[in-house]
Protein backbone atom coordinates (compact mmCIF):
# COMPACT_ATOMS: atom_id res chain seq x y z
CA UNK A 1 0.00 0.00 0.00
CA UNK A 2 1.23 3.52 -0.71
CA UNK A 3 1.19 6.32 1.83
CA UNK A 4 -1.11 8.33 -0.44
CA UNK A 5 -3.67 5.50 -0.49
CA UNK A 6 -3.60 5.27 3.31
CA UNK A 7 -4.12 9.04 3.62
CA UNK A 8 -7.08 8.83 1.19
CA UNK A 9 -8.65 6.05 3.26
CA UNK A 10 -8.32 8.14 6.42
CA UNK A 11 -10.01 11.09 4.67
CA UNK A 12 -12.82 8.99 3.21
CA UNK A 13 -13.61 7.10 6.40
CA UNK A 14 -12.86 10.00 8.72
CA UNK A 15 -11.01 7.50 10.82
CA UNK A 16 -7.44 6.74 11.85
CA UNK A 17 -8.45 3.75 13.93
CA UNK A 18 -6.39 0.56 13.90
CA UNK A 19 -8.09 -2.48 15.39
CA UNK A 20 -5.66 -4.78 17.17
CA UNK A 21 -6.27 -8.49 16.65
CA UNK A 22 -4.55 -9.76 19.81
CA UNK A 23 -6.68 -12.87 19.75
CA UNK A 24 -6.20 -15.49 22.50
CA UNK A 25 -8.16 -18.72 22.34
CA UNK A 26 -8.83 -18.48 26.11
CA UNK A 27 -10.43 -15.06 25.78
CA UNK A 28 -12.73 -15.59 22.83
CA UNK A 29 -16.40 -16.41 23.48
CA UNK A 30 -17.10 -19.95 24.71
CA UNK A 31 -19.37 -20.84 21.80
CA UNK A 32 -16.44 -20.44 19.37
CA UNK A 33 -13.76 -22.20 21.38
CA UNK A 34 -14.54 -25.73 20.12
CA UNK A 35 -14.35 -24.60 16.48
CA UNK A 36 -11.07 -25.93 14.97
CA UNK A 37 -10.61 -22.55 13.28
CA UNK A 38 -11.77 -20.58 16.34
CA UNK A 39 -9.20 -17.77 16.14
CA UNK A 40 -9.79 -17.12 12.46
CA UNK A 41 -13.59 -17.31 12.89
CA UNK A 42 -13.41 -14.77 15.72
CA UNK A 43 -11.14 -12.44 13.70
CA UNK A 44 -13.38 -12.76 10.62
CA UNK A 45 -16.44 -11.63 12.57
CA UNK A 46 -14.49 -8.76 14.19
CA UNK A 47 -13.21 -7.63 10.77
CA UNK A 48 -16.69 -7.83 9.20
CA UNK A 49 -18.14 -5.79 12.07
CA UNK A 50 -15.47 -3.05 12.12
CA UNK A 51 -14.03 -2.66 8.61
CA UNK A 52 -16.06 0.43 7.70
CA UNK A 53 -14.90 2.18 10.89
CA UNK A 54 -11.14 1.61 10.74
CA UNK A 55 -8.30 1.96 8.27
CA UNK A 56 -5.89 -0.60 9.68
CA UNK A 57 -5.65 -3.91 11.51
CA UNK A 58 -2.69 -4.83 13.67
CA UNK A 59 -1.95 -8.50 14.26
CA UNK A 60 0.30 -8.97 17.26
CA UNK A 61 2.14 -12.07 16.10
CA UNK A 62 2.88 -13.29 19.65
CA UNK A 63 -0.77 -14.30 20.08
CA UNK A 64 -0.46 -16.54 16.98
CA UNK A 65 3.11 -17.80 17.34
CA UNK A 66 2.23 -19.08 20.81
CA UNK A 67 -0.13 -21.61 19.16
CA UNK A 68 2.51 -23.13 16.88
CA UNK A 69 1.57 -24.15 13.37
CA UNK A 70 -2.18 -23.62 14.00
CA UNK A 71 -1.40 -20.08 15.08
CA UNK A 72 0.60 -19.34 11.93
CA UNK A 73 -2.28 -20.72 9.85
CA UNK A 74 -4.76 -18.51 11.68
CA UNK A 75 -2.47 -15.50 11.13
CA UNK A 76 -2.13 -16.22 7.40
CA UNK A 77 -5.88 -16.70 6.95
CA UNK A 78 -6.56 -13.52 8.90
CA UNK A 79 -4.14 -11.33 6.97
CA UNK A 80 -5.57 -12.65 3.70
CA UNK A 81 -9.11 -11.91 4.90
CA UNK A 82 -8.38 -8.26 5.74
CA UNK A 83 -9.58 -6.17 2.78
CA UNK A 84 -6.76 -4.73 0.65
CA UNK A 85 -8.17 -1.25 1.38
CA UNK A 86 -6.91 -1.69 4.95
CA UNK A 87 -3.34 -1.30 6.19
CA UNK A 88 -2.16 -4.67 7.54
CA UNK A 89 0.40 -4.43 10.33
CA UNK A 90 2.44 -7.33 11.73
CA UNK A 91 3.32 -6.26 15.25
CA UNK A 92 6.27 -8.63 15.41
CA UNK A 93 9.01 -6.34 16.81
CA UNK A 94 11.77 -7.99 14.78
CA UNK A 95 15.34 -6.88 13.98
CA UNK A 96 18.61 -8.85 13.80
CA UNK A 97 21.87 -8.84 11.85
CA UNK A 98 21.24 -7.98 8.20
CA UNK A 99 20.96 -11.43 6.63
CA UNK A 100 18.56 -12.54 9.38
CA UNK A 101 16.45 -9.38 9.11
CA UNK A 102 16.12 -10.00 5.39
CA UNK A 103 14.53 -13.38 6.22
CA UNK A 104 12.08 -11.67 8.60
CA UNK A 105 11.24 -9.16 5.88
CA UNK A 106 10.62 -11.98 3.40
CA UNK A 107 8.43 -13.84 5.93
CA UNK A 108 6.17 -10.89 6.68
CA UNK A 109 6.18 -8.98 3.36
CA UNK A 110 6.41 -11.79 0.77
CA UNK A 111 5.10 -14.98 2.37
CA UNK A 112 2.54 -13.25 4.57
CA UNK A 113 1.05 -10.28 2.79
CA UNK A 114 1.53 -7.58 5.45
CA UNK A 115 1.93 -3.92 4.53
CA UNK A 116 4.01 -3.11 7.59
CA UNK A 117 6.02 -4.66 10.39
CA UNK A 118 7.17 -3.29 13.73
CA UNK A 119 10.95 -3.38 14.17
CA UNK A 120 13.20 -2.87 17.21
CA UNK A 121 16.02 -0.45 16.26
CA UNK A 122 18.66 -1.30 18.82
CA UNK A 123 20.80 -3.47 16.54
CA UNK A 124 21.28 -0.49 14.24
CA UNK A 125 21.12 0.34 10.54
CA UNK A 126 21.94 -3.06 9.03
CA UNK A 127 19.16 -4.64 11.13
CA UNK A 128 16.51 -2.20 9.84
CA UNK A 129 17.62 -1.69 6.24
CA UNK A 130 16.38 -5.06 4.83
CA UNK A 131 12.80 -4.08 5.75
CA UNK A 132 13.15 -0.64 4.14
CA UNK A 133 14.19 -2.13 0.80
CA UNK A 134 10.65 -3.28 0.02
CA UNK A 135 8.62 -0.92 -2.15
CA UNK A 136 5.21 0.11 -0.84
CA UNK A 137 5.83 -1.62 2.48
CA UNK A 138 6.42 0.14 5.79
CA UNK A 139 8.88 -0.38 8.61
CA UNK A 140 7.45 0.82 11.91
CA UNK A 141 10.34 1.40 14.29
CA UNK A 142 9.85 1.42 18.06
CA UNK A 143 10.30 5.01 19.22
CA UNK A 144 8.86 5.59 22.69
CA UNK A 145 6.83 2.61 23.83
CA UNK A 146 3.72 2.68 26.01
CA UNK A 147 5.00 0.49 28.84
CA UNK A 148 6.62 1.47 32.14
CA UNK A 149 9.83 -0.27 31.06
CA UNK A 150 10.39 2.48 28.48
CA UNK A 151 12.04 4.32 31.41
CA UNK A 152 14.81 1.72 31.60
CA UNK A 153 16.55 2.61 28.31
CA UNK A 154 14.40 4.77 26.01
CA UNK A 155 13.97 7.57 28.55
CA UNK A 156 17.58 7.61 29.76
CA UNK A 157 19.27 10.97 29.30
CA UNK A 158 22.22 10.65 26.91
CA UNK A 159 23.87 14.07 26.68
CA UNK A 160 21.15 16.65 25.94
CA UNK A 161 18.66 14.09 24.62
CA UNK A 162 16.73 11.10 25.77
CA UNK A 163 17.87 7.91 24.10
CA UNK A 164 14.55 7.59 22.24
CA UNK A 165 15.07 11.08 20.78
CA UNK A 166 18.50 10.06 19.48
CA UNK A 167 16.90 6.94 17.98
CA UNK A 168 14.17 8.99 16.26
CA UNK A 169 16.71 11.48 14.85
CA UNK A 170 19.05 8.82 13.56
CA UNK A 171 16.48 6.34 12.22
CA UNK A 172 14.46 9.05 10.46
CA UNK A 173 17.48 9.55 8.18
CA UNK A 174 17.34 5.92 7.08
CA UNK A 175 14.03 6.15 5.24
CA UNK A 176 11.31 8.54 4.18
CA UNK A 177 7.72 9.03 5.24
CA UNK A 178 6.85 6.74 2.30
CA UNK A 179 8.41 3.70 3.99
CA UNK A 180 9.10 4.56 7.64
CA UNK A 181 6.78 5.04 10.61
CA UNK A 182 7.38 5.05 14.36
CA UNK A 183 5.65 3.58 17.41
CA UNK A 184 4.84 6.03 20.18
CA UNK A 185 2.67 4.89 23.08
CA UNK A 186 -0.57 6.76 23.81
CA UNK A 187 0.51 6.79 27.45
CA UNK A 188 3.31 9.17 26.35
CA UNK A 189 0.98 11.71 24.70
CA UNK A 190 2.61 14.79 26.21
CA UNK A 191 5.97 13.84 24.69
CA UNK A 192 4.34 13.86 21.24
CA UNK A 193 4.75 17.62 20.89
CA UNK A 194 8.55 17.39 21.07
CA UNK A 195 8.56 14.15 19.06
CA UNK A 196 6.77 15.95 16.24
CA UNK A 197 9.62 18.50 16.13
CA UNK A 198 12.04 15.62 15.38
CA UNK A 199 9.81 13.66 12.97
CA UNK A 200 7.17 16.07 11.63
CA UNK A 201 6.21 14.02 8.56
CA UNK A 202 6.26 10.34 9.50
CA UNK A 203 3.12 8.46 10.46
CA UNK A 204 2.98 7.25 14.05
CA UNK A 205 1.46 3.99 15.21
CA UNK A 206 -0.01 4.78 18.62
CA UNK A 207 -0.95 1.83 20.84
CA UNK A 208 -2.18 2.31 24.40
CA UNK A 209 -5.65 3.81 24.27
CA UNK A 210 -8.35 1.66 25.86
CA UNK A 211 -6.94 -1.02 28.15
CA UNK A 212 -3.74 0.96 28.91
CA UNK A 213 -5.60 4.19 29.63
CA UNK A 214 -4.06 6.54 27.02
CA UNK A 215 -6.16 9.49 25.86
CA UNK A 216 -7.33 9.65 22.23
CA UNK A 217 -7.92 13.38 22.65
CA UNK A 218 -4.35 14.03 23.82
CA UNK A 219 -2.61 11.92 21.18
CA UNK A 220 -4.70 13.61 18.50
CA UNK A 221 -3.97 17.08 19.88
CA UNK A 222 -0.22 16.60 20.20
CA UNK A 223 0.53 14.03 17.50
CA UNK A 224 -1.50 14.93 14.43
CA UNK A 225 0.19 16.46 11.36
CA UNK A 226 -1.20 17.79 8.08
CA UNK A 227 -1.70 14.23 6.71
CA UNK A 228 -3.30 13.14 10.00
CA UNK A 229 -0.11 11.19 10.61
CA UNK A 230 -1.63 8.85 13.18
CA UNK A 231 -2.84 5.29 13.37
CA UNK A 232 -4.33 4.84 16.82
CA UNK A 233 -4.58 1.22 17.89
CA UNK A 234 -6.93 -0.36 20.40
CA UNK A 235 -6.89 -4.12 20.83
CA UNK A 236 -8.51 -5.52 24.01
CA UNK A 237 -10.94 -2.61 24.41
CA UNK A 238 -12.50 -3.45 21.04
CA UNK A 239 -12.14 -7.16 20.44
CA UNK A 240 -13.11 -8.20 23.97
CA UNK A 241 -15.87 -5.63 24.44
CA UNK A 242 -18.38 -8.50 24.52
CA UNK A 243 -18.07 -12.07 25.73
CA UNK A 244 -21.22 -13.66 24.33
CA UNK A 245 -22.68 -14.55 20.94
CA UNK A 246 -23.01 -10.87 20.02
CA UNK A 247 -19.31 -10.12 20.61
CA UNK A 248 -18.85 -8.66 17.13
CA UNK A 249 -21.70 -6.15 17.56
CA UNK A 250 -20.24 -5.16 20.95
CA UNK A 251 -16.84 -4.68 19.30
CA UNK A 252 -18.47 -2.52 16.65
CA UNK A 253 -20.06 -0.28 19.28
CA UNK A 254 -16.66 0.51 20.81
CA UNK A 255 -14.98 0.95 17.42
CA UNK A 256 -17.80 3.33 16.47
CA UNK A 257 -17.18 5.37 19.64
CA UNK A 258 -13.51 5.79 18.71
CA UNK A 259 -14.35 6.69 15.10
CA UNK A 260 -16.99 9.22 16.16
CA UNK A 261 -14.48 10.89 18.47
CA UNK A 262 -11.84 10.87 15.70
CA UNK A 263 -14.20 12.76 13.38
CA UNK A 264 -13.97 15.71 15.80
CA UNK A 265 -10.20 15.83 15.59
CA UNK A 266 -9.75 15.45 11.81
Ligand SMILES: O=c1ccn([C@@H]2O[C@H](COP(=O)(O)O)[C@@H](O)[C@H]2O)c(=O)[nH]1
Nearest residue numbers: 060145146185207210211212234235236
Ligand atom coordinates in the same frame (compact mmCIF):
# COMPACT_ATOMS: atom_id res chain seq x y z
O1 LIG B 1 4.61 0.53 22.88
C1 LIG B 1 3.86 -0.40 22.55
C2 LIG B 1 4.07 -1.17 21.44
C3 LIG B 1 3.18 -2.14 21.12
N1 LIG B 1 2.09 -2.37 21.87
C4 LIG B 1 1.14 -3.41 21.42
O2 LIG B 1 -0.10 -2.77 21.07
C5 LIG B 1 -1.19 -3.55 21.53
C6 LIG B 1 -1.96 -2.82 22.60
O3 LIG B 1 -3.02 -3.61 23.06
P1 LIG B 1 -4.19 -3.04 24.01
O4 LIG B 1 -5.01 -4.25 24.31
O5 LIG B 1 -4.96 -2.01 23.24
O6 LIG B 1 -3.53 -2.47 25.21
C7 LIG B 1 -0.59 -4.87 21.99
O7 LIG B 1 -0.50 -5.73 20.87
C8 LIG B 1 0.81 -4.48 22.43
O8 LIG B 1 1.71 -5.53 22.38
C9 LIG B 1 1.87 -1.62 22.98
O9 LIG B 1 0.86 -1.78 23.71
N2 LIG B 1 2.75 -0.63 23.30
